[in-house]
Amino acid sequence: MTESINVVLIGGGYSGVMAANRLTQRADVAVTLVNPRPEFVERVRLHQLVGRTHDAVRDFREVLAESVRLVIDTVTRIDAAECALELASGGTISYDYLVYAVGSDKAAARVPGAAEFARTMASLEDARELRAVVDSLPAAAPITVVGGGPLGIEMAAELGERGRAVTLVCGGQLGPYLHPSGRRSVAKALARLGVRVLDGPGAKVVEVTAEAVRLADGRELASAVTIWAAGFAASDLAARSGLSVDVVGRLLADETLTSVDDERIVATGDAASPSGMPLRMSCQAALPLGSHAADTVLSRIAGESPAEFTRGIAAMCVSLGRSAGVFQLARFDDTAIRLHVPGRPGAVLKEAACASPIDQLAKEAHKPGSHSWIVKDSRRVERVAAQRAAGLVVSGRAG
Numbered sequence: 001m002t003e004s005i006n007v008v009l010i011g012g013g014y015s016g017v018m019a020a021n022r023l024t025q026r027a028d029v030a031v032t033l034v035n036p037r038p039e040f041v042e043r044v045r046l047h048q049l050v051g052r053t054h055d056a057v058r059d060f061r062e063v064l065a066e067s068v069r070l071v072i073d074t075v076t077r078i079d080a081a082e083c084a085l086e087l088a089s090g091g092t093i094s095y096d097y098l099v100y101a102v103g104s105d106k107a108a109a110r111v112p113g114a115a116e117f118a119r120t121m122a123s124l125e126d127a128r129e130l131r132a133v134v135d136s137l138p139a140a141a142p143i144t145v146v147g148g149g150p151l152g153i154e155m156a157a158e159l160g161e162r163g164r165a166v167t168l169v170c171g172g173q174l175g176p177y178l179h180p181s182g183r184r185s186v187a188k189a190l191a192r193l194g195v196r197v198l199d200g201p202g203a204k205v206v207e208v209t210a211e212a213v214r215l216a217d218g219r220e221l222a223s224a225v226t227i228w229a230a231g232f233a234a235s236d237l238a239a240r241s242g243l244s245v246d247v248v249g250r251l252l253a254d255e256t257l258t259s260v261d262d263e264r265i266v267a268t269g270d271a272a273s274p275s276g277m278p279l280r281m282s283c284q285a286a287l288p289l290g291s292h293a294a295d296t297v298l299s300r301i302a303g304e305s306p307a308e309f310t311r312g313i314a315a316m317c318v319s320l321g322r323s324a325g326v327f328q329l330a331r332f333d334d335t336a337i338r339l340h341v342p343g344r345p346g347a348v349l350k351e352a353a354c355a356s357p358i359d360q361l362a363k364e365a366h367k368p369g370s371h372s373w374i375v376k377d378s379r380r381v382e383r384v385a386a387q388r389a390a391g392l393v394v395s396g397r398a399g
């Protein structure tokens with residue numbers, strides 16, 4: 001009997017599950033997924049969990065192929081020399097190939113008091129705690145959301161719609177990704193929900209206390225709970241394991257998504273930094289990255305040269321409570337254009353964008369190899385070529 005090839009994935013989020021499902025194409029590949037919790041987290045709905053409009057979890061079996069072995073544990077170290085993973089439970093798992101799909105978590109706030117007093121909704125556990133805190137507050141208690149990106153906008157809108165007294169402190173511009181016309185639609189919708197928006201250079205939080213936030217321009221806002229929604233940070237697992245990472249700690253890979261240190265390790269999702277030019281941390285990018293990561297591993301197993309990643313993302317959907325949204329269209333290199341869909345149609349599109357990843361994962365679980373992605377980022381290909389010519393980018397790994 002021939003022995004199976006062991007492919008182990010760390011992280012059962014959008015990207016890890018997509019890759020795990022796709023890897024089941026080969027009967028001689030044993031796929032193991034290590035994830036800290038027994039349920040799949042719909043991270044894109046964690047602000048809804050806080051606002052009590054969704055529980056943001058699914059049974060893994062709705063999205064994960066039956067033949068994938070699910071191990072509920074946390075990887076504490078990757079021993080690349082031994083091709084083994086150390087687990088929090090004390091055990092180890094060995095692999096022939098490893099897919100690094102640990103996603104992202106809350107950004108470490110360097111602002112004094114933020115680590116101590118601010119809360120986040122970047123993980124299931126944090127979002128559940130935040131919901132309990134919000135629920136325990138009197139209806140009129142002031143809530144401050146910090147971060148003018150999609151995370152902060154969605155969180156502020158969700159709570160504003162519930163009648164909460166919310167101030168959104170942007171730390172600069174409201175929705176920096178958005179086209180000015182999309183930004184105006186977001187601002188109007190937030191105003192309708194009663195969310196006070198503070199933007200501009202002075203609207204930067206410089207200190208958080210148990211009951212207030214202080215801004216760069218000297219203003220002090222009463223804040224019964226401060227929610228830090230100013231982006232994500234990478235896990236330090238790769239760096240702790242001695243693997244090369246980019247400046248924010250994502251695993252440094254080439255354009256096939258293979259680690260620059262080790263041909264047996266492939267990175268995907270929020271945790272991957274191909275050529276040090278990562279895609280925007282997003283569910284949108286996590287799915288095509290996940291299927292490409294699986295294809296890279298399958299190519300190596302087949303003794304073929306893996307292809308380079310050329311897919312792109314071309315939109316941002318922002319929910320503004322349950323009855324409005326903005327669907328901001330973008331070029332294939334992920335820069336916003338004037339065209340956007342606001343209001344209720346925007347909310348319908350946003351809901352479809354949140355539901356679609358679950359459908360895509362379920363489809364790949366039942367029909368591995370079927371996932372496809374039409375958006376091609378030809379500018380990425382040009383940028384990588386230019387950087388390579390300048391000797392700045394790691395070259396693709398052959399075979």
Ligand SMILES: Cc1cc2nc3c(=O)[nH]c(=O)nc-3n(C[C@H](O)[C@H](O)[C@H](O)COP(=O)(O)OP(=O)(O)OC[C@H]3O[C@@H](n4cnc5c(N)ncnc54)[C@H](O)[C@@H]3O)c2cc1C
Pocket residue numbers: 010011012013014015016034035036037041043044045046047073074075076101102103104121122123151154235237268269270271281282283284285286317318
């Ligand atoms: C409130 C909110 C709203 C969002 N809205 C959108 C949106 O509208 N559109 C969009 O495109 N993106 C959105 N995002 C971002 C999106 O959720 C992430 O970019 C996406 O989840 C990344 O997928 P991933 O598979 O790389 O990582 P994740 O989904 O984060 O999954 C990673 C998994 O790895 C596990 N893990 C981590 N470390 C270990 C370890 N050491 N051992 C084992 N397992 C580990 C984690 O617990 C997790 O289950 C939103 C995020 C949040 C928080």
